[in-house]
Amino acid sequence: MRGTAADVLARADALGAISEEDGRLTRRLATPALARAGDLVSGWMEDAGLVVRRDAIGNVIGRTGDADVPPLVLGSHLDTVPDAGRYDGALGVLLAIAVVDRLAAPPPIPLEVVAFADEEGVRFGVPYLGSAAYSGRFEPEWLDLVDADGITLRVAIERAGADPALLLEVLEPGLACYVEAHIEQGPVLEREGLPVGVVSAIAGQTRAALTIIGRPGHAGISPMSGRHDALAAASELVLAVERFARESEGLVATVGSLTVSPGASNVIPGEAHLSLDVRHADDGALGQAVAGLRHTATRIATARSVELDWSILRATPAVELAPELRLRLASAVLAEGHEARSLASGAGHDAVILSGVCPAAMLFVRCAGGVSHDPRESVAEADVAVALDVLERFVVGEGRTGPAPTGSSRL
Amino acid sequence: MRGTAADVLARADALGAISEEDGRLTRRLATPALARAGDLVSGWMEDAGLVVRRDAIGNVIGRTGDADVPPLVLGSHLDTVPDAGRYDGALGVLLAIAVVDRLAAPPPIPLEVVAFADEEGVRFGVPYLGSAAYSGRFEPEWLDLVDADGITLRVAIERAGADPALLLEVLEPGLACYVEAHIEQGPVLEREGLPVGVVSAIAGQTRAALTIIGRPGHAGISPMSGRHDALAAASELVLAVERFARESEGLVATVGSLTVSPGASNVIPGEAHLSLDVRHADDGALGQAVAGLRHTATRIATARSVELDWSILRATPAVELAPELRLRLASAVLAEGHEARSLASGAGHDAVILSGVCPAAMLFVRCAGGVSHDPRESVAEADVAVALDVLERFVVGEGRTGPAPTGSSRL
Numbered sequence: 001m002r003g004t005a006a007d008v009l010a011r012a013d014a015l016g017a018i019s020e021e022d023g024r025l026t027r028r029l030a031t032p033a034l035a036r037a038g039d040l041v042s043g044w045m046e047d048a049g050l051v052v053r054r055d056a057i058g059n060v061i062g063r064t065g066d067a068d069v070p071p072l073v074l075g076s077h078l079d080t081v082p083d084a085g086r087y088d089g090a091l092g093v094l095l096a097i098a099v100v101d102r103l104a105a106p107p108p109i110p111l112e113v114v115a116f117a118d119e120e121g122v123r124f125g126v127p128y129l130g131s132a133a134y135s136g137r138f139e140p141e142w143l144d145l146v147d148a149d150g151i152t153l154r155v156a157i158e159r160a161g162a163d164p165a166l167l168l169e170v171l172e173p174g175l176a177c178y179v180e181a182h183i184e185q186g187p188v189l190e191r192e193g194l195p196v197g198v199v200s201a202i203a204g205q206t207r208a209a210l211t212i213i214g215r216p217g218h219a220g221i222s223p224m225s226g227r228h229d230a231l232a233a234a235s236e237l238v239l240a241v242e243r244f245a246r247e248s249e250g251l252v253a254t255v256g257s258l259t260v261s262p263g264a265s266n267v268i269p270g271e272a273h274l275s276l277d278v279r280h281a282d283d284g285a286l287g288q289a290v291a292g293l294r295h296t297a298t299r300i301a302t303a304r305s306v307e308l309d310w311s312i313l314r315a316t317p318a319v320e321l322a323p324e325l326r327l328r329l330a331s332a333v334l335a336e337g338h339e340a341r342s343l344a345s346g347a348g349h350d351a352v353i354l355s356g357v358c359p360a361a362m363l364f365v366r367c368a369g370g371v372s373h374d375p376r377e378s379v380a381e382a383d384v385a386v387a388l389d390v391l392e393r394f395v396v397g398e399g400r401t402g403p404a405p406t407g408s409s410r411l
Numbered sequence: 412m413r414g415t416a417a418d419v420l421a422r423a424d425a426l427g428a429i430s431e432e433d434g435r436l437t438r439r440l441a442t443p444a445l446a447r448a449g450d451l452v453s454g455w456m457e458d459a460g461l462v463v464r465r466d467a468i469g470n471v472i473g474r475t476g477d478a479d480v481p482p483l484v485l486g487s488h489l490d491t492v493p494d495a496g497r498y499d500g501a502l503g504v505l506l507a508i509a510v511v512d513r514l515a516a517p518p519p520i521p522l523e524v525v526a527f528a529d530e531e532g533v534r535f536g537v538p539y540l541g542s543a544a545y546s547g548r549f550e551p552e553w554l555d556l557v558d559a560d561g562i563t564l565r566v567a568i569e570r571a572g573a574d575p576a577l578l579l580e581v582l583e584p585g586l587a588c589y590v591e592a593h594i595e596q597g598p599v600l601e602r603e604g605l606p607v608g609v610v611s612a613i614a615g616q617t618r619a620a621l622t623i624i625g626r627p628g629h630a631g632i633s634p635m636s637g638r639h640d641a642l643a644a645a646s647e648l649v650l651a652v653e654r655f656a657r658e659s660e661g662l663v664a665t666v667g668s669l670t671v672s673p674g675a676s677n678v679i680p681g682e683a684h685l686s687l688d689v690r691h692a693d694d695g696a697l698g699q700a701v702a703g704l705r706h707t708a709t710r711i712a713t714a715r716s717v718e719l720d721w722s723i724l725r726a727t728p729a730v731e732l733a734p735e736l737r738l739r740l741a742s743a744v745l746a747e748g749h750e751a752r753s754l755a756s757g758a759g760h761d762a763v764i765l766s767g768v769c770p771a772a773m774l775f776v777r778c779a780g781g782v783s784h785d786p787r788e789s790v791a792e793a794d795v796a797v798a799l800d801v802l803e804r805f806v807v808g809e810g811r812t813g814p815a816p817t818g819s820s821r822l
Binding site: 081082083120121122125127185186203205207216217218219220221222223224225229231232234235236238239242245246251252253254255256257258259260261262263264265266267268269270275276277279345346347348370371372373374 | 492493494531532533536538596597614616618627628629630631632633634635636640642643645646647649650653656657662663664665666667668669670671672673674675676677678679680681686687688690756757758759781782783784785
């Protein structure tokens with residue numbers, strides 16, 4: 001039955017079966033799999049009575065209500081990491097559609113439900129391309145980003161049948177506010193026995209692409225002493241990143257991707273390409289950490305006489321979510337009979353971008369073991385039901401003009 | 412003009428232009444590029460008067476003389492590493508053909524010229540597949556080897572239009588002897604001002620494939636302390652291999668290939684796959700080193716609570732080349748007016764396999780800076796001319812029945 005937690009979970013299963021790969025869930029920007037997922041979501045939006053459009057980057061947008069009034073936006077993303085779970089992103093999109101399904105009357109204020117085409121940034125290394133395009137914050141140089149197959153974002157969009165030039169013409173939309181539901185991806189709610197929580201802030205994040213250029217050579221001939229092995233230098237850097245983050249309170253730093261060239265077992269690696277992802281809830285600490293890691297990388301490269309190229313792909317400052325909106329969301333949680341736990345997010349979310357153009361808030365849903373970015377991602381039907389009730393109450397409440405309800409909360 | 416050093420170099424340029432990739436030379440087993448290179452070589456063999464056949468793995472074999480008499484085999488390989496130079500392998504094939512081009516009369520003994528389809532082992536991780544197939548030493552389980560795209564050797568051979576079952580029917584051929592010319596890939600001849608040298612022995616080599624299985628997770632959420640990062644474990648191993656080899660006299664050890672899964676910038680690596688290449692001229696020292704590295708790898712995996720799979724792809728013992736044949740080759744060098752320098756090879760060669768079925772010898776040709784497995788590989792025309800003179804004299808001399816010439820040499 002539409003609008004139930006069971007239906008949300010069944011739809012998550014259906015979406016989770018749409019992948020670029022057999023046997024595991026991977027859905028990156030501008031792929032046929034993402035387009036098929038968008039088609040499915042588009043149909044569900046239409047069933048809920050929304051008028052659906054799709055923009056040039058592939059965001060699926062369903063709208064209802066007076067077109068001249070700034071809408072309340074509900075949404076999340078449809079893209080995934082490689083070998084992903086079914087709920088990261090998809091759950092927020094499906095909850096938003098289910099809330100519209102539930103509304104007995106036309107919604108009290110205009111609603112827009114958005115399924116963003118790129119939040120993870122897997123294909124082009126830059127996250128939030130979907131919400132940036134929706135928010136009129138798409139930067140022209142991103143069209144020249146290149147994926148692992150050498151395809152530019154411009155060409156990927158053209159191959160998906162859209163016009164990349166349109167991305168540069170989007171103006172900042174007039175939005176009332178943005179609310180995103182998402183699995184917690186952490187252990188707090190599970191530990192405290194709570195179905196949902198209200199997000200206070202999203203950690204800042206810096207992504208960099210590092211290239212190390214050494215000198216290739218024959219593995220059987222070149223004496224160890226004269227080598228300039230790019231992989232050995234990269235390995236030293238990977239361990240330095242790990243050590244640095246372990247020693248810095250509140251910092252996480254990850255080298256998630258490393259490729260070696262030429263990559264033959266009997267050739268000394270000549271080049272290594274690494275990704276670096278650094279996060280901290282405090283912008284000052286994040287900036288210091290990135291500077292420290294860059295210093296360390298330079299020292300390693302100098303000691304090994306290899307070249308280092310360090311380029312920042314994206315630096316997102318920490319974002320505090322809108323206090324007034326958080327309070328109203330917490331009130332809805334309380335009214336549904338649950339403690340309104342406030343918690344920070346270590347992961348980035350589309351709300352980071354939306355908070356630049358309107359007040360934004362997030363509702364976290366408990367997930368088993370805090371596991372995410374993994375096929376074992378799991379949420380309980382009862383928790384999904386609570387999230388639905390909270391979101392419905394919030395949306396209906398937003399239509400009223402009275403003061404926001406108050407209540408004891410830990411916001 | 413055929414049979415000259417200039418022609419050999421021009422042919423090396425032509426072969427070097429045949430690649431799987433634009434802009435760099437890569438020619439792996441059972442690829443269309445290797446087939447096209449084989450076609451070119453086949454034509455040159457026919458021009459030299461050889462009767463040409465191609466076996467199931469793609470070796471190109473040109474024959475002349477009485478089919479019932481064991482032939483003198485000259486050859487080397489046509490496959491390359493990624494981003495290779497033009498001479499590693501190709502030079503030996505082209506010198507062999509040029510020697511046949513030069514022979515005024517029918518050769519004094521039956522000759523077979525072979526261009527092996529796989530020596531580097533890049534595509535399937537196991538080297539010498541070409542010479543093993545030619546020598547009747549092809550092992551049935553190799554048909555199940557899988558390349559980076561998940562294609563088995565069996566399927567790759569079928570797609571190349573051949574019947575893999577034929578590889579298992581090849582008997583050990585009756586061969587008089589095998590002589591291979593090859594660039595030195597090292598600095599000795601250049602340092603001593605010599606155009607050519609006679610190879611005494613080929614270092615033993617062990618190739619292993621290592622898999623590390625950790626636990627993937629979200630880069631922004633997972634605290635540093637609870638991670639089981641497969642890439643961090645792999646990095647520790649890469650540095651341990653480097654340190655171990657630096658501290659062991661005569662040992663070289665290389666991790667040339669490393670891939671990470673899932674390989675997204677915001678996901679902690681769950682799996683890492685590494686190649687390991689270890690070489691030493693002394694088999695005892697090599698065995699000890701491999702055992703020591705395995706112990707180190709196990710220790711690292713245990714400390715990080717990650718799984719380690721260690722599988723030996725190939726262990727080739729050190730090979731002493733045939734003393735009598737080396738002496739005759741050295742005599743030819745002396746007769747051409749050059750010092751007959753004897754030197755060991757750190758790199759593996761097809762002669763390792765051929766020495767299992769007949770006496771084998773190798774002639775090294777000086778190469779600039781000792782550089783190989785690199786587009787900057789270079790040989791001097793004058794040195795190629797010396798190699799041609801030596802090989803021609805050797806082949807003609809082999810036709811005589813008298814005793815091998817003697818002379819002062821450092822063999």
